Amino acid sequence: MELFTNQVLAGIATGAIYACMALAVVMIYQAIDHLNFAQGEMAMFSTFISWQLMQWGVPYWGAFLITLIFSFFAGIAIERILFKPLAKAPVLTNVAGFIALFAIINSSAGLIWDFTIKQYPTPFGSAPFLGSQLISTHQAGMIGVTVLLLLALYFFFQYTRIGLAMRAAASVPESARLVGINTSWMIALGWGMATAIGAIAGMLIAPVVFLEPNMMGGVLIYGFAAAVLGGLTSPFGAVVGGFLVGIFENLAGTYIPGVGNELKLPIALALIISVLVVKPAGLFGRHIVKRV
């Protein structure tokens, strides 16, 4: 029983990270109808920025904050420079754009910081949490930060005018323009926020997976699995999906013989395929009907 509880809690902790990545993916998907394959690399680059700042002597939370601000503006810049001109381009052009972005960020990170694995600090420590062997303080910290982030986002989108405008722009762009919302800037703002959310995910997971240019590859696939499971049209679903995938991944690795750590990733891919076959709209998504 203790093993089970332990695995579930650890699953919730990594699930929190998948939830963040899934949320970032869904936010951009809602805004521009494309999956951002480079979301993980953007998060990785942000994490390197925070690491570099700490190397220069900036304390952890200072680096954390500066990285968030940097990521927010970097996200806006990427949208303005690369994806705004592609707004009316065919799907494949956009896919090519994302792959280019992936490659550029990945190799620039390798060029600047090389591909060796680096230690990344945790501000929470790694002692047992509250004297319990079930979960470490860092895992508890991952859950805590994510929950705070989700609450903040919920209040932002529910109770602020700009949050309302962003939701309107994502749901019915034409009507949004007709009430005077600059939908183009709302998309840019969505990119900024998604990039900052990804940065949080990267900085929280880095002490676990260690810092290197390919650190987010697996995490992003879990994030995609979470987004697909929850429904690509539902931010709430993405978050629930993130936690579910985290728990599922850990339990499968522990209890299904032969899966272990090595086969965890194919499980995420199997999950994506199963959801797409059985319930393409995901748990909380709505069916998208397109007129042709």
Add this chain to the structure above:
Amino acid sequence: MTVLLNVKDLRAYYGQVQALHGLSFSLNEGSLTTLLGANGAGKTTTLRAICNMVRSTGGIEFDGKPLNNRSTESIVRFGIAHVPQGRGTFTTMTVEENLQLGAITRKDNAGIVSDIERMYAHFPVLKQRHTQQAGTLSGGEQQMLAVARALMLRPRLMLLDEPSFGLAPLVVRDLFGILGKINREDKVSILVVEQNAQLALELADQAYVIETGRIVMSGNAKDIANNEEIRKSYLGY
């Protein structure tokens, strides 16, 4: 009578296809003007061209200021509220959020709150349903919501695209009654596009008839309604 909206030699295009062929008309401050015409005559395109939602050339002046080459969202800030065909409801949001979105360009919070109450007084059914998802409203209720959302801008000019579409005759009567009241009491100028010519002519003071992208008839709404020849050849009743 000052001219509020002046459209001169308007030509609009969907890709290579030209939909308006040099259309000119004007709308006086405080008037309720209707654009009539058959399906495909260019009524909707005219409204869309005013809000720069379709490629067009020609002169569009609002209160003496040119609107050409401005983005749709900045044209709203002149005080032009456009209720598009199909009502443009934010279906996944609540009724109250829809109203707040109508006022999203305004900064006076107290005024917005009191205007929402005013809309609930105009349309009591919206108050009953204010926390409900707008997509769950009936067609008539959604049209009321669309008009209320447009009024939340405190517009000087309201553009309405086929407000009667898909509604039961009694609901249409109701709605047109409210539009008349808004025009008289709130001094909002209205440009309404309609296929239901009979009803629109009863309501409007000024009317234009469009055929294949050109104005073919204009004048006082009463005169047009009383002219049997025009009615038979263009309005079909």
